[in-house]
Amino acid sequence: MFARPFRVKSNTAIKGSDRRKLKADISAALPSLSAEELSELVPNKEELNVVKIYAHKGDAVTLYVLHKNPLFFELEKRLYPTVYVLWRYPAVLPAFRTWPPVLQKLIGGADLMLPGVVVPSIGLPDVKQGDCCAVTVVDNRAPVAVGTAAVSSAEMRSSAMKGRGVCVLHSYMDNLWAFGDKSGPPSLPEADSEGLGVNGDEYEEDGEEEEEAEKCLDKNSSPGETVPDKACCAMEELSLAEQEEEEKGEKVIGEEEGNQDDQKMPQETMDALLLQCFLHALKSKVKKSELPLLTSTFLRNHMFSCCPSGKQLDIKKSSYKKLSKFLQAMQQQHNLVRVKELAKGVESIVEVDWKNRELRSFNVPGEADIEVAPVQDGGEAETPYRPPEITTTYSVSPRLEPLFLDANKRKGTILQPAEVRDIVTEYVKKNDLVDENNKNYVTINPTLCDCLLEKSEYHDVESLKWDDLFSRTLARMHECYQVVFPGQAPIRKKGHIEPIDISVASRGSNKKVTLIKNLEVYGLDPAVVATALQRRVQASSVLQPIPGSKDKVLVQIQGSQIPQVSKLLLDHYQIPRKYIQGLEKAPKAGKKK
Template sequence: MFAKQFRVKSNTVIKGSDRRKLKTDISNAFPMLSAEDLTELVPNKEELNVVKIYAHKGDAVTLYVLHKNPIFFELEKQLYPTVYTLWHYPDLLPTFTTWPAVLQKLAGGADLMLPGVVVPLGGLPEVKKGECCSISVVRNRAPVAVGTATMTTAEMLGLGMKGRGVSVLHTYTDYLWAFGDKSGPPSIPSLDSEVATEGDVEAEGEEGVGEHGDGDRATEPPCPSLEELSLEPREAGEEEGEKEEEKKDGDDADGEEEDSRSPQEQMDALLLQCFLHALKSKVKKSELPLLTSSFLRNHMFSCCPNGKQLDIKKSSYKKELSKGVESIVEVDWRNPELRSFSPPEDVAKEEGLAESNEESDRPYQPPEITTLYSVSARLQSLFEDAQKRKGAVLSSGEVRTIITEYVKKNELVDDTNKNYVNINPTLCDCLLEKSEYQEVEKLKWDDLFARTLDRMQHCHQLVFPGQEPIIKKGHIEPIDLSVASRGSNKKHRVQASTVLQPVPGSKDRVLIQIQGNQVQQAGKLLLDQYQIPRKYVQGLDKVQKPGKKK
C-alpha cells in the first residue's frame, strides 16, 4: 500500500477527546497492551498528530504520528500498528517468519507466499482469515512488515503451504516508514529456533512473494546476523575451538587465486573494504545517526563482490550483543584512509551495471508535485512561536496548524462568534493593509488563512521516485500546448518531425515544435502515459475538430 509515494491531505494536532477515543480503540484492537503501554503509545500531554493521506491507489488512510514517527495507521476503520510500534512491542501481533531476501520483494509491493514462510519448531501462529499479523526475518524477531492473513492457519497447512499467505500493507523501507525518522529494526533474538538452515535459502522450491513482486527466487544469502557490528579485535586467549573452525572454514575458498593470507586475514580485509566502500559511496551525512545493524545489512552487504560473502564469524572482529541499541553517530569524513579509498575495478563495474539494470527495470512513476510556502520577512513575527525563521518551507496544512495554534495560544478567538478571530498588533502588521489598520478588527478563519498564504513566498516541490525532493521558488509553470501556422498549411495525422530548443531568456524552459496539429496525441501522452495532472497542462481545448481538416 505504501510502496509508492502518498499524498498528504492534512496534518493536525489531535484533540483531547479524540486522544481518549484513540486510546480506547487501541485497547479494544490490541487487548494485550497494559495501561502503561497505552499511556506510552498515547501520552496525555505530548504532541500527537493526525495525518490524513491518500495512498497512490486512492485509498484514504489516517496516520497517528508520535515523536515524528507514525505509530498506527487506520484503513477502513481498522487500526494497524506500524513497524516503529512493533519494534517496541514485537509480540503485539501473530508473526510469520521469512528469509531476508524476501523483504526486498515485500517492500516493492509483493505479498508473502506460503512457500517463503519458515516454519519454526513451535509451529505456525494461529490466525484467522483477515486477522492482522506481522512478518519478521530469520534470526531477528523484530517485525519488518504488517499485513492481513489470507486464510486460517489450518487452511495454510491443509494446502501444503502453497498459495498466498499474507496480504502485505506496510513494510520496513516503504514510504510510510520513510515518513518517520527512518531508523532501522533493532536486533531481537528469536525465541524459537527455525527448522531451516542458511543453506535452505538456495533450496527453496518456490518464490516467497506474490504476483505484485517480480517473482525472482529468494536466493540471496540471508544476513549472518542482525546483531550489532563492532569492529574491535578479538581478545587474546579465545577458545582453541574457534581457531579450528576458522581453519575449516578456510577450505571453502576453492577455485580462488592463491592467497598467502590466512582465511581470517582475508575476511578482515574484505570487511574493511566493504566498510570503507559503504561509508564512501552509500551513506549520506543526513542518514546519521545510523544503526550499526542497518549499516551492515543495508550498506555493507551490497558492497560485497560477487562470489564472496561477509561472515563476521570468520574474521578477527567479534559480535557484541548489547542491551541497548548501537548506532554510528559521527564519521570523520576527512580520515585519510577513507578519503583515499576507491573500490576495486570489478566491484565498481558490477555496482554500475546493477544500478543501470535496476533503473531500466524500474516501472515508470510520475513525479509528485506539491505546492509549498516559504516564510517571508513580513511574517517572521507570526511564525516565531513555531520556531520557523525566514525562508522556512511549509505545506499549507502546516501553515494552518501553526496559525491555529498561534490564535489559540493568544486567545484571539472571538467570544461572540467563534468563526471570527480578533486582530492583535502582530496580525495587524503581518496581514492587514495600511488602509485597514483602523477599520478591520476581526477576520474570518478562512480569510485569515488565505491572507497568510498570500503573503508567503510561493514554492513548489517535485519528488521523482528514488531521488531527493527538489524545491524551487515560485509557482510551477504548466505545459502549454498551442497550434500555429508556419509557412505552408500541411498537416500530418501522426508522423511528424520534431524540433527541441530552449526558450529565449529562460533558464529551465524548452520549446518542443511538432509538425501538424498534434495536441490530442501530445495531451494523451502527457495525461495517460506520463500521468501529469491535468491542471499542469494547458491548451487541451485546441484539439482539431472533426470536419476541419484541409
C-alpha cells in the first residue's frame, strides 16, 4: 500500500478525547499490550499528531505519529501497528517467517506467498482469515512487514502451503517507514531456530506470478542444513538480483577478465557503470539552463544515452537499488550535485558542482562506444519531437460476435474501421442481403436483427441503408485507440484517448496559474515542457503528482498562459488540435477596454 509516495492532506495535534479513544482502539486491536505499554505508546503529556494522507491509489489513511515516527495507521476504520511499534513489542501479532531475499519483493509491494513461508517446528501461528499479522525473516524475530492473513491457518495447511499467505499493507523501507526516522530493525534472536520446514520461495507481485525465488540453502550444505547466520541476517547485503543471476548462470555484467578470482562482483560492476554514466551525463549532456532537472528525466534522457554499447544500465542490480539513494550518495560523498524535493514526492537536481575535481578529471568515452538514445527536446533544442500517430480502432463486442464469425473474428479482436466495413460488406454479399429493388438498402436477417436493432425495432425495421448499417455496427463495438511513437511498437488501449487538458485556476490572492496534464500520453516529458514554457513566458513552473493517477505529473505555470501553451503544443510539438482540451478558454483578442 505504501510502496509509492503518498500525499499528506493534514497534520494536527490530537485532542484529549481522541487520545483516550485511540488508547481504547489500540487495546482492542492489540489486547496483549499491558496498561503500561499502552501509556508508553500514547503518553498523556507528549504531543501526538494525527496525519491524514492519501495513498497512491486514492485510499484515505490516518496516521498517528509520536516523536516523528508513525506508530499506527488506520485504514477503513481498522487500526494497524507500524514496524516501529512492532520492533518495540515484537510479540503483539502472530508472525510468519520467510527468507531474507523475499523482503525485497515485499518492499516492492508484493504479498507473501505460502511457498515462501518457513514453517517452524512448533507449527504455523493460529490465525483466521483477515486477522492482522506480521512477517519476520529467518534468525531475526523483529517484524519487517504488517498485513492481514489471506486465509486461515487450517486452510494454509490443507492447501499444502500453496497460494497467498499474507496480504501485505506496510513493510520496512516503504514510504510509511520513510515518513519516520528511517531506523533499521533491531537484531532479536529467535527462540526456535531448529527444525525449520523449508517451502519453495514462489511469490506474486501485484497479482501476477513471478519467477521462483532463490533457494536460501547453502549449495555445499546437506538438505537438512539451514543457511549460515551471516547469509540470513545480512538483509542489506543479500541481493536478489545476484541470486537470480547465479541460478540462471548469467555472466557478470561487463567484460570478463581472464582470471575469475580477480573479476568484479555484479553489484560492483554495475556501481562502476552507474558512476561512469552519471559523470558522463553531467559533463557532456546537462546544461546549466536545464536546472532544476527532474531526477527521472536526468536518468531517462541523459544517463541512459551515455551507457556504452553492449552494456545495460540497471539501477536495481547496483548496491543502491534506487536512483534516489544513488543521487544521495553523489551529493553526500562526492559533493557533485544537490538534490531537492521541489514538490511532494518529486525530486530534482537543483545544482551541479561543475568545478568538482572528480568531474573535471573524468574523460568522456569515444562516441563509437555510446548508444545514442533519442532525446526529447525542451522546445528549444536541436532534436525535433515527432508526435505519435493516433488511430481509433474497434474491438468485437459479444453482441456482434455472430456477425464476425464468418471472418474468424471473435470477441475482443481489434479491427480498423476499414476492416469492419469490409467484413460487414462481405457478410451482406455472401448472404444475398442486398435489396433487389434498391441497391442502397440491405435486408435485415435474424443475425443482423439481433446484432444491430433495438427491441422496439424488431417488427418495424426490415432494411437499413448501407451507411446506417456501418454506423450501427461501429456504435455497438468497443472503441479503442492505438498510439504509435516513431521507432516503437504500437500501444493499444480500450476507450477514448485522454486529451491534453489545459485549465486556468486561482490560487491565493486571486493569482492565476495554468495547469497542464496528460502530457505523458503523447510521449511528452512534463519536466521538458515546463522548462520550455518557463523560458518562453519568463514565469516560474512547478511539477505536482496527480492524486490517484499512476506515473502522471501536473505542470503548473504562473499566470494565464493558454496562448503560449497553445503555440508550444500546436506549432512546435505539432499535436493535433482535436487532442488538446481547453484551448477555447484562452482570452479573446480585442476585448480589453
